[in-house]
Amino acid sequence: MTEKQGLPSYVKYALILLLSITLILFTQSIKLVFNPASTPVNGMTIAGLASLWIFSVIGIGISQLLSKTNIAILKNFPILGWVSITSLVMCLIFDFFVTAIQAVDFLSITTPILTFAGISVADRLVDLRKTSWKVAIVAIFVFIGTYLGSALLAQFGLMVSGN
Amino acid sequence: MKRQLIFLLLFVLFVITTAEWIGFQNITIGAITITLLPLVFAILITMVLGMKLFRQGFMKQIYSKANVSFASKYLIFIMLPLMARYGADVAPQINDILQVGWVFIIQDLGNLGTVLIGLPIAVFIGLRREAIGATLGIGREGELAYISEKYTLESKEGRGVLSIYIIGTLFGALFFSIFAPILLDIGLRPEALAMASGVGSSSMMTGASSTLVARLPEMESTILSYAAASQLLTSFLGTFTMIFLAVPLQRFMYKILVRGDQS
Numbered sequence: 495m496t497e498k499q500g501l502p503s504y505v506k507y508a509l510i511l512l513l514s515i516t517l518i519l520f521t522q523s524i525k526l527v528f529n530p531a532s533t534p535v536n537g538m539t540i541a542g543l544a545s546l547w548i549f550s551v552i553g554i555g556i557s558q559l560l561s562k563t564n565i566a567i568l569k570n571f572p573i574l575g576w577v578s579i580t581s582l583v584m585c586l587i588f589d590f591f592v593t594a595i596q597a598v599d600f601l602s603i604t605t606p607i608l609t610f611a612g613i614s615v616a617d618r619l620v621d622l623r624k625t626s627w628k629v630a631i632v633a634i635f636v637f638i639g640t641y642l643g644s645a646l647l648a649q650f651g652l653m654v655s656g657n
Numbered sequence: 658m659k660r661q662l663i664f665l666l667l668f669v670l671f672v673i674t675t676a677e678w679i680g681f682q683n684i685t686i687g688a689i690t691i692t693l694l695p696l697v698f699a700i701l702i703t704m705v706l707g708m709k710l711f712r713q714g715f716m717k718q719i720y721s722k723a724n725v726s727f728a729s730k731y732l733i734f735i736m737l738p739l740m741a742r743y744g745a746d747v748a749p750q751i752n753d754i755l756q757v758g759w760v761f762i763i764q765d766l767g768n769l770g771t772v773l774i775g776l777p778i779a780v781f782i783g784l785r786r787e788a789i790g791a792t793l794g795i796g797r798e799g800e801l802a803y804i805s806e807k808y809t810l811e812s813k814e815g816r817g818v819l820s821i822y823i824i825g826t827l828f829g830a831l832f833f834s835i836f837a838p839i840l841l842d843i844g845l846r847p848e849a850l851a852m853a854s855g856v857g858s859s860s861m862m863t864g865a866s867s868t869l870v871a872r873l874p875e876m877e878s879t880i881l882s883y884a885a886a887s888q889l890l891t892s893f894l895g896t897f898t899m900i901f902l903a904v905p906l907q908r909f910m911y912k913i914l915v916r917g918d919q920s
Contacts, residue, residue, distance in 0.1 A: 510734040513666075518738060520670060524677045549744065550737035567893075573733065574740045574859055575892045578885060581744025586751065595745035600870060600881065601694065603739045604863055607732075608696040608830060609672045611860055612703025613665070614729035615827055616720050619708060622827070625820035628782050632791050633824040636775040637832055640795055641865070643770025644853035644887075645845050651760030652848055 504554070511550050515543040517606035522599045538597035545591050546598065549584060553577030664715075665724040672702050681871060689842045691835050692868050700831060736859055743885030750882040761887055764852050765894050771795060772907045780914040789911065790817025793903055796825050797858050799896050803904075830864035837865040838872050847873055851880040855887025857895050862888050 501509075522539065525532045533539075553576040560568045560576075585591045676698040684691045705711070712720050747754065754761070775792035784791065790808070794800040796818050801810075808814040837850055847869060854865035866884035870877045 507734055510731045511737060514735045514738050517669065517673065517735075521673050521677060524674050528677055528680060543738075545745075546738035546741040549741040550734075553737060553741070554734075567896075570896075572892055574736065575889060577737045577740040578744045578747075578889055581741040582747050582751075583744075585745045585748035592745050592748055595742055598742065600742065600877065601696070601867060603742055604694075604696040604867055605673050605676055605699050606669065607736050607739060607863070608860070609669050609676070609699040609703055610728050610732050610735045611830070612672075612700040613669075613707065613720070613725060614732045615704065616707030616728075617722075617725050618823060618826065619704070621823050624816075625823060628779075628784055629787065629791055629817065629820040630824060631782060632775055632779040632784065632788070633821055634832075635778045636771045636792055636795060636821060637825070637829070637861075638836065639770030639772075639774035639792075640768045640856050641770075641833065641836060641853050642767075642840070643773065644764045644767030644856070645840060645849050647767040648760055648764035648849035648852040649845055651763050652757065652846060655757055655760060 507554055508551060511547050514550075514606065515547050518546075518598060518603050519543060521605050522602035525599065525602055533597070533599035533602070536597065538594050542594035542596070542598040545584075545594050546581075549581040550577050552580045556580065661718055661721050661724055662727065664719050665727065668719045672699055675702060689839050690872075692838055692871050694834065694867055694871055696863070696867060697831060697834055704827070739863065740859070743881065743888070746878060746881040747885050747889075750878060753879075754882065754886050761852060761890055762894075764849075764887065765855075765890055765898060766902070767853065768794065768856070768891070768895070768898060769903055769906060772903055772910060776907060776910050777914060780911070784817070785915065785918075786813035787817035787820075789907065790814040790819070791821050793818065793907060794895075794899055795829070795856055795858060795861070796821030799857070799899060803899060825858065825861070829858055829861040832864070833861045834864035834868045838868050841869065841872060847876055847880060848883055851883035852887045854884040855889070855891045857888070857891045859888070 519535070519539070522533060522535055526535065553573055556576045557573040563569055585595070676695040679698045680695060682693040684693065706716060707720050771792050771794050776788055779788035779792055790804045790813070793804065800818055801822055804810070804814055804818040810819060833854070833856070837854065840850055841847060850869055851866060854862045854869070856862060856865070862884055866880055869880045873880065
C-alpha cells in the first residue's frame with residue numbers, strides 16, 4: 495500500500511499511540527462495569543496513560559535517530575526495547591511516574607493488543623496449510639524447550655543464591 | 658477506506674467488551690488449573706471471525722485487506738504503551754533484580770532448550786534440513802534474519818523457520834498463557850517462571866506473564882518486573898546467544914543425530 499497523500503509518519507505514530515491508550519482506558523472502564531472490584535479509573539490513571547504515551551513517543555524518536563548509526567547492536571535494537579528503557583530511566587528518576595503508570599490496570603493493556611494481534615494474522619491463517627503437521631509438533635517442543643530451559647536454570651540459580 | 662477503518666475500530670471495541678464480559682475462566686483438570694484471560698478470548702474471537710468461512714457481507718468490510726494490513730502494520734505501535742508499562746514495573750524492583758542479575762543471565766541460556774529438546778524430536782519424526790530452521794529458536798525476527806541470510810527463505814531451512822514463525826505468531830501467546838501456569842502447578846517457583854517468560858517475543862511474554870499474574874495477583878509487581886527485565890536482556894543478548902551458542906550446538910547435535918542416515 496502506498497500512502498502518498500497521508501500524514502507524516504511521526505504524526506501517524508502519535509495518533510496510533512493515542513488510539514492505543516484510548517483503547518486501554520476503554521478496557522479498564524468496561525472491566526469496572528463487569529467487575530466493580532477491579533482497578534478504578536481516576537485522575538492518576540489518565541496521568542499514567544499520558545506517561546505511557548510520552549515514553550512511547552520518546553522511544554520511537556530514539557529508535558529513529560539510532561537507525562542512522564553504523565553500530566549494529568544499537569541499530570537493530572527493537573523500538574519495543576527503547577520504549578521500555580526510556581520508561582525505566584524516567585521511572586527511576588521520578589517516583590511519580592511509577593505511581594501514575596501503576597494506576598493503569600495491567601490486564602486492561604493486554605486485551606486491546608491481542609485483539610489487534612488476532613486481526614493482524616487473519617490473512618495468514620491460510621499459510622498454516624503450507625506448514626506440515628511435523629513442524630507443528632516440533633513447534634510445541636521448541637516452545638516448551640525455551641520456556642522450560644529458562645525456568646529450570648532460573649529455579650536453580652535462585653536456589654543457589656539463597657533467594 | 659476511512660469508513661472501513663471506523664468499522665474496524667467499532668469491531669475492536671465490540672471484541673474487547675465481549676472478551677471482558679467473558680472475563681477470567683478457570684478450567685481445572687486434575688491438579689492443573691488452566692486460566693483463560695480476556696486476552697485469550699480476544700485473540701480467539703478475532704482469529705475465528707477472521708476465517709474465510711465467516712467473511713461474508715459486513716464482516717468482509719471489517720476484515721478488508723486495508724484493515725488487516727493496518728492492524729499488522731501498526732500492531733507494534735499499539736504494543737508500545739505495554740512496553741512503557743514494563744519500565745514502571747522494573748523501576749521499583751531494580752535493586753532486587755540487580756542482586757540476582759547473574760540468574761537472569763544464565764536463565765537466558767535456557768533458550769538453547771529449543772535445540773536441546775526440539776532438534777532430537779524433529780529428527781526423530783523425520784525432519785532434516787527443515788529442522789535446522791525450525792529449532793534454532795522460537796522463530797522470531799532474529800532467527801528469521803539469520804536463516805534467510807545464510808540459507809535464503811526458499812530453502813528447506815528457510816521453510817522450517819518460516820513455519821515456526823507462522824505458528825508462533827498465531828498460537829504463541831495462547832500456548833504460553835496455558836503452559837506457564839501448568840509449570841506453576843508442577844511446583845516451579847513463580848519468580849523462575851516470570852524470568853523464563855522473557856522468551857524474546859513480546860506477545861508470548863505477555864501471554865505467559867499475564868496468566869501468572871492472574872493466578873498470583875499478590876505477586877504482580879515481581880512477576881511483571883522479572884519478565885520485563887528478562888525480555889530486555891534477551892533483546893540484548895539474543896543474537897549473541899544464537900550465533901555463538903545455538904548455532905554451534907545445533908550443528909554438533911545435528912551431525913550426531915543424522916549419522917545413521919548415510920549408512
